[in-house]
Every structure is written in C-alpha cells, then in structure tokens.
Amino acid sequence: MVKDDMANLMKKIPIESVTLGIGDVARATGVAQSKLRYWESKGYIKNHAVTDKSNRKFTYKTVLQVQLIKSFLADGYTLTSAVARAQKRAIYLDALRSFFEDRFAQMDVADHTATIDLGPFDPTPSKHLMAKRTDQQWRFYLATPES
Amino acid sequence: MVKDDMANLMKKIPIESVTLGIGDVARATGVAQSKLRYWESKGYIKNHAVTDKSNRKFTYKTVLQVQLIKSFLADGYTLTSAVARAQKRAIYLDALRSFFEDRFAQMDVADHTATIDLGPFDPTPSKHLMAKRTDQQWRFYLATPES
DNA sequence: AATATATGTCAAGTTAGTTGACAAAAACGG
DNA sequence: CCGTTTTTGTCAACTAACTTGACATATATT
Numbered sequence: 001m002v003k004d005d006m007a008n009l010m011k012k013i014p015i016e017s018v019t020l021g022i023g024d025v026a027r028a029t030g031v032a033q034s035k036l037r038y039w040e041s042k043g044y045i046k047n048h049a050v051t052d053k054s055n056r057k058f059t060y061k062t063v064l065q066v067q068l069i070k071s072f073l074a075d076g077y078t079l080t081s082a083v084a085r086a087q088k089r090a091i092y093l094d095a096l097r098s099f100f101e102d103r104f105a106q107m108d109v110a111d112h113t114a115t116i117d118l119g120p121f122d123p124t125p126s127k128h129l130m131a132k133r134t135d136q137q138w139r140f141y142l143a144t145p146e147s
Numbered sequence: 148m149v150k151d152d153m154a155n156l157m158k159k160i161p162i163e164s165v166t167l168g169i170g171d172v173a174r175a176t177g178v179a180q181s182k183l184r185y186w187e188s189k190g191y192i193k194n195h196a197v198t199d200k201s202n203r204k205f206t207y208k209t210v211l212q213v214q215l216i217k218s219f220l221a222d223g224y225t226l227t228s229a230v231a232r233a234q235k236r237a238i239y240l241d242a243l244r245s246f247f248e249d250r251f252a253q254m255d256v257a258d259h260t261a262t263i264d265l266g267p268f269d270p271t272p273s274k275h276l277m278a279k280r281t282d283q284q285w286r287f288y289l290a291t292p293e294s
Numbered sequence: 295a296a297t298a299t300a301t302g303t304c305a306a307g308t309t310a311g312t313t314g315a316c317a318a319a320a321a322c323g324g
Numbered sequence: 325c326c327g328t329t330t331t332t333g334t335c336a337a338c339t340a341a342c343t344t345g346a347c348a349t350a351t352a353t354t
Binding site for chain 2: 012013015027137142
Binding site: 295296297298299300301302303304305306307308309310311312313314315316317318319320321322323324 | 325326327328329330331332333334335336337338339340341342343344345346347348349350351352353354
C-alpha cells in the first residue's frame, strides 16, 4: 500500500508554472498557430515568455481557454464574444485547483482500489468523508479517522 | 451565475494529450535537460515525440514523475530506486483523474462562491453530495437535487 | 461599397532541441 | 582502496520549431 501526501506534490509543481510552446497548444486544441498569435496580439490569451527575446509560452489554463473559444466560435459567436464567454469559465480551473489543494488531504492507492480522504464531513465533523474506487466506480462513505 | 458542464471541457482536452518540450519540463522541475535525456534513454520517463525525427515531448504526468524522482534523489535514494518509488506514486494522477471524470457532475461559479455537485451521496443516495467554497474554504453538505 | 476584423502563407532570421563525443563526478563491487 | 559502471555536464555541428513582417484574402461591420 502506497500512502502519501498528494496535495504536497501538486503544490511543488503549480499548474501555472508548467508552460508549453505554441506548437503544443496548437496540437492539443486543433487551433492554428496563426490564430493563436493573433489572439495573443489582441490580448485574448496571455504569453508567458521567459524573456522578451524568447518564444511564446502558454499555460494549461490557456489551453482550456483556447478550447473554449474554439467551441464558441464553432457555435457561431464572434471572436470577441467567444472570448468574453470563455473568460467567465476560466475561473473554473482556479476553483477546481483550490478544491484539490484544500480537500485532497490524503490518498491511498492499492492494486485495484483507491481511497481519498476528503477531510472532515462538515455536517458531522467528527467523521471524515472518504471516496473509494472499486470496480471502476467511485463511492462515498463516512469513516472515523484513526489516531 | 455561470453554469456549465466543466467535466465535459476537461474531457475534450485529456491531460495526456498536452505535451511539452524538454525545456519546459526542465524549467518546471528544475531538473537539467541532460538528466532528462539520460533518464529517457534508460526508459525511466517516456518520450511522446510525434514522429521519429521530431523533438522529445513529455506529458504533465511526466513532470510530476520527474519532480518525484528529483525529491527521492535528494533524499539519498539511488536513481534506480528513486524511479521505482516514483513509479508507485504515478498512479495517483490516474486515480485523481478518474475521480474527477466520475464524480464532477456539475460545477457552478458565482462571484465569490463555487459549488461542485459530486453526485449521489452513497449512504443516502437520494441526496447529492455538494462542495461549496465560501471565504477561501471548502465545505461539504448534502442537498436534494432539483428536478 | 468601404472599412475593420480575422486568418493563412511564405521567406528570412532566431531560438530551442538533437546527437555524438568526450570528460568527469559519483556510486558500486570486490 | 581500486577498477568498473552509472550518472551527469559540456560542447560543437546540425535540425526542428518558432518569430517577425509582409502580403493576400476572406469575413464581418458600418
């Protein structure tokens, strides 16, 4: 049984610190590099280049943003409104990350089962909320924390 | 209030499909490119290059793996055993992802609160387990799903 | 129709990554 | 401790990836 502090690892490599090149973003999203350059020039997506001479770099968050813009464009929105709509949804990633950092206290993985300790279950704080995967399915239950 | 199917977006861009260059991995982890090349040559980390002529590509999972190997090395483990130890923890990311795909039915974000519907609470399946963030803190509660 | 927005292409130049060779630490086995 | 193997760094020549700017063009917008 492997037992470890997963949240700690995730904090060592914040997702914002992982950047990728324009080719990687284009491949992942199916959006042409020329579009990405134009969108960047208009300030719709952010360039995280390390120096002013170096190549463009983007984050995973931008990848999601680009994917969103792409689908809104496909739905017939103009670029400007597609960007605005994508903007509102960008906060999801932040919310998601804060949830993981806040609540994934501990995680155990054995051969075929995984268990996540989600910390105190607020309606009954003496018990911990646990999630367990068996047979490809996650189920919740309450447990009294040890020690 | 923005309301949308976030899990769906994340599924459109599986994290494994996002690849990054060796420079990006080196920057994110602080591990030298020469090390990464050597580790790859020994099969400790996987190269996802698109063609046999093109440059090395790695995934976010590899970034975590590299970070793990690095910390085990710093703890005094040999490279071989650091790799073995990192291997066991690599499944965390898969477990995390499967939890997310399985359980993040819906997510709502308003100005200062975020709410995640985690689906039926198995001890009381008629109610849904909800997570809500207020004041930078996530709390769980049960709710009767609407319609 | 005229103008502004959005995208594609191409060439010449720059930055990033590759390989192979070599050197040299660091770990290992006896 | 010594010889060997593993692991890492550096460097030069080469290739791949990306950049910019110019131009063409298609698609809105007014």
